[in-house]
Amino acid sequence: MTNQQTSEFAIEATDIVKSFGSVQALRGVSITARAGEVTSIIGDNGAGKSTLIKIIAGVDKADSGTVSLFGEEVSFHTPEAAREAGIETVYQTLGLIEDLTIWQNLFLNREVMLGVPPFRFLNKRMMRNEALRMLSELDVHIPSVKARVRGLSGGQRQAVAISRAAGWSSRVVIMDEPTAALGVRETAKVEELIHRLKDKGLAVIVISHNFDQVLRLSEQIWVMRQGSVITGLRAADTNGDELVALITGASSGAAR
C-alpha cells in the first residue's frame, strides 16, 4: 500500500469501550500491534477478545475510543470498509462457501471481470491463475483450485481462508482461534502459514486459548480479563505459568 507509515504500530486501539445493553463488554481497552509481528490476545471466555477484534475488523462499532491504522485514525462501519483499508479477518467459521470452488471463494465479491457493462463476464482464467499464485505464495499446495471447498479437510480450508486474507494487499490479518478445530499436524502447518504472513511484513493479530501456541507464535501478548487489558508483555519475557496466573486473576500484572 502507498500510505505513509506514520506510526510504529500497524494497529493502535485506544480506550475502546463497548456495551451490549447493560453488559459492559469492553471497559476502555488499549492495544497495539506491529507490522511484521504476531500479536496474540488471550483471556478467558467472556474477557472481550472477540468483541475487540470485531471492532477492529469493522463488524461492531465501539461506543467510544479510537482505532488507528498506521497512525491514521479510522472508523469502519462495515467489514468491507475495513477490508478495503487492508484489514482482513479469518473467522472461526472460516467464511468459506462449501459449494463453491476454491478460486470462487478466494474471489468472492472481488471477481475479476471482462467486457463492458452491461456485458461483463467473469475472467475465470485470470482468477484461477491468480488463486494458484495466492496459494503458492504461502506455499499452500492444493491439487486444483477448481476443487470445491466441501471436499477439503479442516487444515486445507483454514489454509484457503488464510490465503484469502493474506492476498489483496492486506496489511493486517486478524485470526480468531485459527487452529481450534485442527489436529496436531494441521495445526503445525497453519502455524507455518502464520509465520509466513509475519515474514511478509503483515501485522497478524491472533486470538488463541493455546498458551504453548501463543508463546511459540507471537512477539507481543495482550492479556484480557473481564473487559479490560490486564497487561501487555513480550512473549520472550514470559512463560505459560505466568500467563495462566494473569488470565485467572491469580496475578494482577500490576508489577509490570
Added chain:
Amino acid sequence: MQTPDLEGSGVAVMAAPEAPSIWKRAGYGLKSPYFWANWTVVLALVVALIVFFILSPDTFLTPYNISTILTASAVPAILVIGQAFVVMTAGIDLSNAAVLTLSAVSFGTMFAAGQSLFVCVLVAVVVGIVAGSVNGIVIAQFKINDFIVTLGMLSLAQGVALVISNATPVQVISQPLASFALGKVGVVPYIMILAVVLMIIAQIVLTQTRFGTHVLATGGNSETARAMGVKTKAMKISVYAISGATAGIASVVLISRIGAAEPSMNTSLLLNSVAAVVLGGVSLFGGRGNVVGPFVGAILLTMIINGLIVAGVPQYYQYIAIGIIVMVSAILVRTAK
C-alpha cells in the same frame, strides 16, 4: 481415484495421509452426489427414450411425435428456468403457475381492450416480474419463509386473475402469435427455440457473471456470503423476479398455443417445475446447480407423459410415473448437508 500420482504430490498444508485424494473428495467418483446431480437427468432421458421406443416403435420417435413433445415442453421448460434460480438460493417458488395465469389474464385483458401485441406481451412479462418481486421482497426483507410467502402469492395471483377476468377466458386471435406458435425449423418449433435461447442466456448468466456466482454463494451459505459483502437480499429478490419473468414469458407462449387467455391455473406446471429442478440436479439446499439440467428435466417429464399416452397407458398412471421418477432422482442426487 484413478490418478494415484496425485496422492503424493498433495499438499503441504494438508490432509492426513489416509484421507482420500482430493479428486474423489471433491466429487468426481460414481458414488459422488455431484456426479449424480449432473448426470441423472441425462441418464433418465436416455432410458426413457429407449423404453418408449421399445413400447411404441412405430409412433414414438417419429418426427411428428418429436415435434409434439417439443411443442408441449416449451411452457414448462421456460417456467423451470426461473424455478431453478430460486432453488439455487435454497428457496422455492410455489406461485409460478398462478403468476403465469395472472400474466395470461393480464395479456387477455389488454388484448380485449384493443392494445397492440407488443403492449400485451410487455404487460404479461411486467406483471410476472412485479408478482415475483413482491415474493422476493417479502421473503428477503421480512425474513418470512419462502414456502408461506409463495403459497400466499399462489392464492393471491389466482384470485386477482379470477377477478380481473371475471372467471371467463378471453379469446386471443392474432395472426403473428398463431404463426409463432405453429412455426417450426425442421422438427423444432419456434417456441422451443425461444425456450432454448432463454435457457442459454440463463446458463451464461449463472456461470459467467458475478450475479450467478453471488446467487450460488447466497444459496450455499447466506451468512458467509453476506459477511463477504455479497448483497444476499438483492440476490433473493432477483431470483424471485426472474421466476416471475419466466412465468410471464411462459404465459405468452401458452396463449399463443391455445389461442386464449384462461383464468384457470395449471397445477401440474408447478409440480413439474419443482420436479424438473430436482431431476436436473439443483440442490434443494441451494448453492449448487445449473439451468441446463432442469431444462432437460422439464422436457423429459413432458416426454414421459407423451410416451405413456402414445403407449396407450391410462392417463392417471402418468401421475404415478412422475411421482416415482421424482423420488428416485431425489434419492440419487441427495447430499449430506
